[in-house]
Structure formats: C-alpha cells, structure tokens
Amino acid sequence: MDGRLIYLMGPSGSGKDSLIETAREPLRACNCEVVRRVITRSAESVGEDAIEVSRKEFERRRSQGDFALSWQANGLDYGIPVRIDQWLKDGRDVLINGSRGHLADAQQRYPTLFPVLLTVKDEVLRERLLRRGRESPAEIEARLRRNALFTAGDSVGDTRIHRLDNSGDLAVTVANLLKLLSLSAKPDRT
Numbered sequence: 001m002d003g004r005l006i007y008l009m010g011p012s013g014s015g016k017d018s019l020i021e022t023a024r025e026p027l028r029a030c031n032c033e034v035v036r037r038v039i040t041r042s043a044e045s046v047g048e049d050a051i052e053v054s055r056k057e058f059e060r061r062r063s064q065g066d067f068a069l070s071w072q073a074n075g076l077d078y079g080i081p082v083r084i085d086q087w088l089k090d091g092r093d094v095l096i097n098g099s100r101g102h103l104a105d106a107q108q109r110y111p112t113l114f115p116v117l118l119t120v121k122d123e124v125l126r127e128r129l130l131r132r133g134r135e136s137p138a139e140i141e142a143r144l145r146r147n148a149l150f151t152a153g154d155s156v157g158d159t160r161i162h163r164l165d166n167s168g169d170l171a172v173t174v175a176n177l178l179k180l181l182s183l184s185a186k187p188d189r190t
Helices: 016-029 055-063 084-089 100-109 122-132 137-150 170-183
Strands: 005-009 032-034 067-073 076-081 093-097 114-119 162-165
Touching: 005 016, 005 100, 016 032, 016 093, 016 170, 055 067, 055 076, 067 100, 084 093, 100 114, 114 170, 122 137, 162 170
Parallel strands: 005 093, 005 114, 032 093, 114 162
Antiparallel strands: 067 076
C-alpha cells in the first residue's frame, strides 16, 4: 500500500475529536482522508462525528466484512470501514481515531501504520473530564492512572509512537500534527 494509516490515539478527554474536526480540511488538502468510525452507542451521546448503529447492525456489518478494523472498549463496539484499504492502495493517507488497546492488532494488519498519541497534562485532562460530566471523580482518577501507564513507553514492539501534546491551543496542535506528518513522509512522496 502506498498510503499511510495514521493511527491517532489518546485518553478520553485529550481532545481527539476536536483535533480531528479542526484538522479535517487541512489534512484533506494534503491527500489525507479522515475516517468516521462506526460505533454502538445511543443517539443521545455527544462527542465525535461517528456513524451510530445498534449492536445488531454492528454485528451484521462485521460479519459481512464491512470493517477493516474493529474492537470493543468501554462497553462499546468500534469499527473502521473497509474502504480505507482502497484509499491506501490509491496512495492516500488515512487518519483514524484508534484505540490504544487495539494498536498491536492494527499494526499486524497494517505493519507500516503511523501511531500518534495525543497527550495532555494531567491537570488539563482532569479539568476536561470534570467539565464534560460523563465520569465520576473515581472514574476520572482511574482514567488518569491508565493514561500514565500507557504513556510510560515510547514504542509498541518495533514501532515508535509519535507524541503530540494537546494541553494548550488547538490551532498549535493542528499545526504540529501537520508538521509531524510532513516530516515523517517518505522522501519520494509529494
């Protein structure tokens, strides 16, 4: 495949959805598609721009081979549409909102995947989680502990994880993402 799979990860509250939405057009201008995930959750849920389906519909789609990647996390099912394979074959980069827990599986299917970990300072993350009001204080502290464990290493297997701080201004994070992707591009890429 000529395109790169850009695998964006980060703790809940790190600003992945805001980053993806703000970077969508600049990424598209750089020949990079941004994928909408398929998720099993209620229509009342707020957050990312996703395709929401029932568990039954999700399982039907999975059994028909509609997903290039799928996983479960936090009681929900997530799927990445299989059309990404064609975009990658066509030489387009593809950015997905991935799962830290599913990174190794994704890397098996896409060995050249480019992992990006969106990080945020603990005090900023705590404030964002409190502000959105979805988790209890104990759940927030558990998320902070899990985040500290995951960010301790700089690689998964032989793959280096590229860190991107989102503790400050979102426009700076978008600019840093575009710079990171540009600097890591293959020399023969245009």
